[in-house]
Amino acid sequence: MKLLIVEDEPNLLSIIRKGLSEKNHDVSAVLDGTTALQMIAANTYDVVVLDVMLPDINGIEICRRVRMAGNYVPILMLTALNSSDNVVNGLNSGADDYMAKPFKFAELEARINALARRAGQDHKQAEIIKIDDLEIDRRAKTVARAGDIITLTAKEFRLLYYLAKNSGTILSREKILDNVWNINFDMNTNVVDVYINYLRKKIDKPFGTKLIHTIKGLGYVLKT
DSSP, X not given: OEEEEEOSOHHHHHHHHHHHXXXXXXXXXXXSHHHHHHHHHHSOOSEEEEESXXXXXXXXXXXXXXXHTTOOOOEEEEESOOSHHHHHHHHHTTOSEEEESSOOHHHHHHHHHHHHHHHHHHHHXXXXXXXXXXXXXXXXXXXEETXXXXXXXXXXXXXXXXXXXXXXXXXXXXXXXXXXXXXXXOOOOOHHHHHHHHHIIIIIGGGSSOXXXXXXXXXXXXXX
């Protein structure tokens, strides 16, 4: 895999780079956010490992800029800030996964592999999904309903696409967290409910007919 590591602690950066290189990955490493943005813009990476606390531009802002540019490279954030609010802020900025320092290298490698695997699976999915008058183009990252273009953030799009490719199936909050935010542990967060509400305001409310349904005690389902 082609990987980019963005970490301002030289010793930790060296350890991560050495460990991943020994696993036969093509690893680039930078110490600051400005260089990271330039590297991401100029190259195609399978996964970016991004520290939150950087000397110039913090990781959350970098992630936002990358997503605003339409780049959906999988991003794994690293930070010493392990509160629920910090996790939610990182994920809401467009990150795909989140690890707190200190961490075990084996877990870091496993999460990188999982992100790359998931990205590969997403690439094989159908390019366009149609449900009633809703149309989602995975490759172009566009959404339209009744012919009207709907503007979504990167995370809103990923959530809608996950609901759509599983249309008719009730998805629990835990399953959505695992597949959209890549959180596979118990966490006191209402991020799923917040983003479902964002989608409803854009996908359902202007059109009258509801497609996103709450199944009390079970989760959410997208269906006609």
